[in-house]
Amino acid sequence: MRNIMIEIEYDGTQFCGWQIQPNGRTVQGEIKKALHTLTGNQIKIDGAGRTDAGVHARGQVANFFMDLAIPIGKIPMALNSLLPEDVSIVNAVEMPQDFHARYSAIGKRYSYLIYLNSVRSPLMRNYGQHVSYKIDIDKMKDASKVLLGTHDFKGFMASGSKIINTVRRIDEIDFNIHEKNLEIAFEGNGFLYNMVRIIVGALIELGRGKISKEHIILALQSGNRKLLGPTAPPQGLYLDKVFYPLTR
Amino acid sequence: MRNIMIEIEYDGTQFCGWQIQPNGRTVQGEIKKALHTLTGNQIKIDGAGRTDAGVHARGQVANFFMDLAIPIGKIPMALNSLLPEDVSIVNAVEMPQDFHARYSAIGKRYSYLIYLNSVRSPLMRNYGQHVSYKIDIDKMKDASKVLLGTHDFKGFMASGSKIINTVRRIDEIDFNIHEKNLEIAFEGNGFLYNMVRIIVGALIELGRGKISKEHIILALQSGNRKLLGPTAPPQGLYLDKVFYPLTR
Numbered sequence: 001m002r003n004i005m006i007e008i009e010y011d012g013t014q015f016c017g018w019q020i021q022p023n024g025r026t027v028q029g030e031i032k033k034a035l036h037t038l039t040g041n042q043i044k045i046d047g048a049g050r051t052d053a054g055v056h057a058r059g060q061v062a063n064f065f066m067d068l069a070i071p072i073g074k075i076p077m078a079l080n081s082l083l084p085e086d087v088s089i090v091n092a093v094e095m096p097q098d099f100h101a102r103y104s105a106i107g108k109r110y111s112y113l114i115y116l117n118s119v120r121s122p123l124m125r126n127y128g129q130h131v132s133y134k135i136d137i138d139k140m141k142d143a144s145k146v147l148l149g150t151h152d153f154k155g156f157m158a159s160g161s162k163i164i165n166t167v168r169r170i171d172e173i174d175f176n177i178h179e180k181n182l183e184i185a186f187e188g189n190g191f192l193y194n195m196v197r198i199i200v201g202a203l204i205e206l207g208r209g210k211i212s213k214e215h216i217i218l219a220l221q222s223g224n225r226k227l228l229g230p231t232a233p234p235q236g237l238y239l240d241k242v243f244y245p246l247t248r
Numbered sequence: 249m250r251n252i253m254i255e256i257e258y259d260g261t262q263f264c265g266w267q268i269q270p271n272g273r274t275v276q277g278e279i280k281k282a283l284h285t286l287t288g289n290q291i292k293i294d295g296a297g298r299t300d301a302g303v304h305a306r307g308q309v310a311n312f313f314m315d316l317a318i319p320i321g322k323i324p325m326a327l328n329s330l331l332p333e334d335v336s337i338v339n340a341v342e343m344p345q346d347f348h349a350r351y352s353a354i355g356k357r358y359s360y361l362i363y364l365n366s367v368r369s370p371l372m373r374n375y376g377q378h379v380s381y382k383i384d385i386d387k388m389k390d391a392s393k394v395l396l397g398t399h400d401f402k403g404f405m406a407s408g409s410k411i412i413n414t415v416r417r418i419d420e421i422d423f424n425i426h427e428k429n430l431e432i433a434f435e436g437n438g439f440l441y442n443m444v445r446i447i448v449g450a451l452i453e454l455g456r457g458k459i460s461k462e463h464i465i466l467a468l469q470s471g472n473r474k475l476l477g478p479t480a481p482p483q484g485l486y487l488d489k490v491f492y493p494l495t496r
């Protein structure tokens with residue numbers, strides 16, 4: 001059986017997230033349907049990670065096993081012709097048998113888009129968080145540095161998550177501002193459920209003066225989620241890239 | 249009566265264009281409804297120009313007359329609270345009695361976004377034209393120069409238009425490329441129906457080698473629309489700004 005890795009872009013607006021659900025339209029479900037049409041078989045697809053409803057991806061990764069003797073370069077076009085227009089296979093690579101989209105991953109990059117303007121933007125409504133008040137970006141940059149490195153991010157995880165090991169490493173947090181768009185990019189070895197959105201929510205609260213850097217330090221030390229602000233909304237979040245050995 | 253100028257941003261995806269229609273959801277119609285709720289009156293709204301279904305605006309302009317003694321600075325928020333989320337009033341200015349959004353305009357800027365990639369992009373599907381084949385951007389830039397200045401653009405107008413004077417002046421055509429996005433911006437004293445989309449369609453045909461610069465020159469001289477390629481699709485087009493004396 002061939003082990004096929006695919007890179008996937010999707011607009012999360014009309015999806016109930018990545019993972020197949022009994023009710024609700026999901027990215028994994030749409031790909032599974034397309035693979036069924038293409039191969040005639042029910043094929044299991046493993047994704048590098050879940051994304052929530054409304055969250056987008058520029059470089060989600062998944063893998064699956066199949067027999068079909070289609071040239072690897074034809075797989076994106078073949079699947080795209082069967083997929084709805086809010087999901088697209090942007091690349092396909094044949095991998096060794098032991099490759100697994102999730103377990104082989106050594107890191108991920110997410111970015112979060114914030115739209116800074118006193119009035120809302122129709123063109124950005126599904127693709128960024130609207131922040132209408134003034135925020136101090138330099139203060140946010142400064143505070144974000146305490147998150148770099150290896151920490152127990154228990155306080156930066158959505159409640160109800162069953163993860164036991166909450167230690168993660170963040171390698172980079174980059175701020176880029178272009179006109180009214182502030183993009184904050186995160187690279188690390190892995191992220192807990194809602195971790196990026198909780199960090200962004202906290203940085204915005206800090207930027208508007210509702211919490212201080214000490215709250216973030218204390219949340220890292222104590223694991224107390226309540227010290228941070230509300231979770232930033234899903235539509236600003238993008239899964240940009242999943243890293244594997246040799247692809248970084 | 250106060251003469252109010254508003255600047256409007258909208259996502260054209262779910263609209264049947266700017267202009268009120270008996271059937272179909274329009275931007276002008278939504279603003280009229282919001283003004284009716286706000287003032288209790290049926291108010292006539294004049295737009296700087298029509299946009300087609302799927303075409304977006306970052307800076308459409310309209311004006312209307314009203315009695316309501318609301319401070320000018322509060323008008324955007326008041327209307328936005330009544331408008332659907334795909335349209336937003338981004339600015340309001342009180343103007344002299346003789347200001348008219350259309351007749352007072354001395355120029356407009358449009359931009360057109362082209363997404364260059366072999367595979368389609370879900371995130372761009374409603375906001376740019378997907379071009380999957382190679383195009384020669386330098387050739388397009390060079391050919392676009394013949395359109396600068398004052399010409400009879402009869403050959404660059406959708407058939408069925410009843411306009412008699414088809415002479416227009418294009419002051420600038422700017423090409424900006426950022427990663428896979430090619431943006432072509434047009435500034436001029438006015439544009440005929442579908443003129444920007446016809447120009448972009450022709451430039452793309454030229455960029456892929458289907459027509460030459462001579463076709464464009466001949467279309468200018470002869471007024472023959474058939475020398476050019478297909479009209480570029482609406483979702484790549486943005487009305488960026490309308491110019492008035494003193495606002496330029």
